[in-house]
Amino acid sequence: xxxxxxxxxxxxxxxxxxxxxxxxxxxxxxxxxxxxxxxxxxxxxxxxxxxxxxxxxxxxxxxxxxxxxxxxxxxxxxxxxxxxxxxxxxxxxxxxxxxxxxxxxxxxxxxxxxxxxxxxxxxxxxxxxxxxxxxxxxxxxxxxxx
Amino acid sequence: xxxxxxxxxxxxxxxxxxxxxxxxxxxxxxxxxxxxxxxxxxxxxxxxxxxxxxxxxxxxxxxxxxxxxxxxxxxxxxxxxxxxxxxxxxxxxxxxxxxxxxxxxxxxxxxxxxxxxxxxxxxxxxxxxxxxxxxxxxxxxxxxxx
DNA sequence: CTTGAAACTTAGACCCATTCCAATTTGGTG
DNA sequence: CACCAAATTGGAATGGGTCTAAGTTTCAAG
Numbered sequence: 001x002x003x004x005x006x007x008x009x010x011x012x013x014x015x016x017x018x019x020x021x022x023x024x025x026x027x028x029x030x031x032x033x034x035x036x037x038x039x040x041x042x043x044x045x046x047x048x049x050x051x052x053x054x055x056x057x058x059x060x061x062x063x064x065x066x067x068x069x070x071x072x073x074x075x076x077x078x079x080x081x082x083x084x085x086x087x088x089x090x091x092x093x094x095x096x097x098x099x100x101x102x103x104x105x106x107x108x109x110x111x112x113x114x115x116x117x118x119x120x121x122x123x124x125x126x127x128x129x130x131x132x133x134x135x136x137x138x139x140x141x142x143x144x145x146x
Numbered sequence: 147x148x149x150x151x152x153x154x155x156x157x158x159x160x161x162x163x164x165x166x167x168x169x170x171x172x173x174x175x176x177x178x179x180x181x182x183x184x185x186x187x188x189x190x191x192x193x194x195x196x197x198x199x200x201x202x203x204x205x206x207x208x209x210x211x212x213x214x215x216x217x218x219x220x221x222x223x224x225x226x227x228x229x230x231x232x233x234x235x236x237x238x239x240x241x242x243x244x245x246x247x248x249x250x251x252x253x254x255x256x257x258x259x260x261x262x263x264x265x266x267x268x269x270x271x272x273x274x275x276x277x278x279x280x281x282x283x284x285x286x287x288x289x290x291x292x
Numbered sequence: 293c294t295t296g297a298a299a300c301t302t303a304g305a306c307c308c309a310t311t312c313c314a315a316t317t318t319g320g321t322g
Numbered sequence: 323c324a325c326c327a328a329a330t331t332g333g334a335a336t337g338g339g340t341c342t343a344a345g346t347t348t349c350a351a352g
Contacts, residue, residue, distance in 0.1 A: 227310090
């Protein structure tokens with residue numbers, strides 16, 4: 001089912017400075033095979049089919065390692081559980097609450113530059129987080145101003 | 147100390163379809179007087195000086211009412227507690243973890259239009275959330291790609 | 293190989309922001 | 323001024339996530 005070049009997965013872990021463990025390999029492999037920005041819990045459920053003994057704490061640990069090594073991005077939308085995304089391109093997310101779906105939105109480099117230009121020079125290296133949010137019931141109108 | 151036109155505060159609540167209660171007035175007034183994007187807890191502490199009997203649940207309730215009536219925006223940064231912002235202009239936030247400060251970043255209308263243009267037409271009414279994040283320790287490099 | 297230290301994994305306790313609940317209290321309307 | 327839907331309250335409950343301590347694995351050095 002999930003396969004995607006077993007070899008390179010452990011290689012990528014090592015290249016990124018992580019020890020390759022079965023748990024990390026499987027978590028990363030499942031994440032790569034998902035286009036749905038799964039949560040830790042969702043991954044836990046799927047990964048257990050292959051590594052029945054894995055614990056939720058380990059899934060969190062693996063994700064933490066993957067995120068801090070730069071192989072995976074952590075996506076926080078509103079107050080929901082964190083989601084994880086192996087797409088390393090700088091990109092935005094669209095969260096449609098009606099369907100619960102989270103999808104990637106490509107960000108042209110020119111636009112990224114314009115966004116960075118909004119910041120004082122000393123802070124141009126900030127991480128950009130851009131989310132589009134479609135609430136279940138259309139958003140409140142911006143009422144009469146001050 | 148905190149004053150900002152007492153009259154209009156309760157008027158604004160009513161204009162936005164909310165019942166004016168002492169708790170809502172005080173929460174909103176403190177929020178208007180803060181430039182720091184306080185959390186519910188921070189507001190609770192400050193508001194208690196004026197309404198010693200108020201409960202944290204009420205602060206949450208008031209904020210919920212203010213947010214869903216459109217008088218206040220809820221700001222979620224990474225996994226921290228929600229922050230609240232009475233600035234209704236569409237704007238971005240800069241979160242500097244070194245100082246813990248959150249500041250507003252103005253978003254030119256033209257740029258907002260460009261961002262919206264990234265979405266399929268049926269979804270152009272999405273709420274835009276744009277945050278710039280300065281991690282305490284500079285961000286992980288984007289490692290060798292797929 | 294063996295060994296030892298560091299890195300990992302695990303279960304379960306714990307944390308903390310937020311929500312829920314059931315019992316009052318209140319605002320404003322008829 | 324009586325009524326009642328809406329608001330407030332304290333405390334319990336929830337849920338995502340983190341911490342801890344103990345056991346396991348990895349890897350480099352010998």
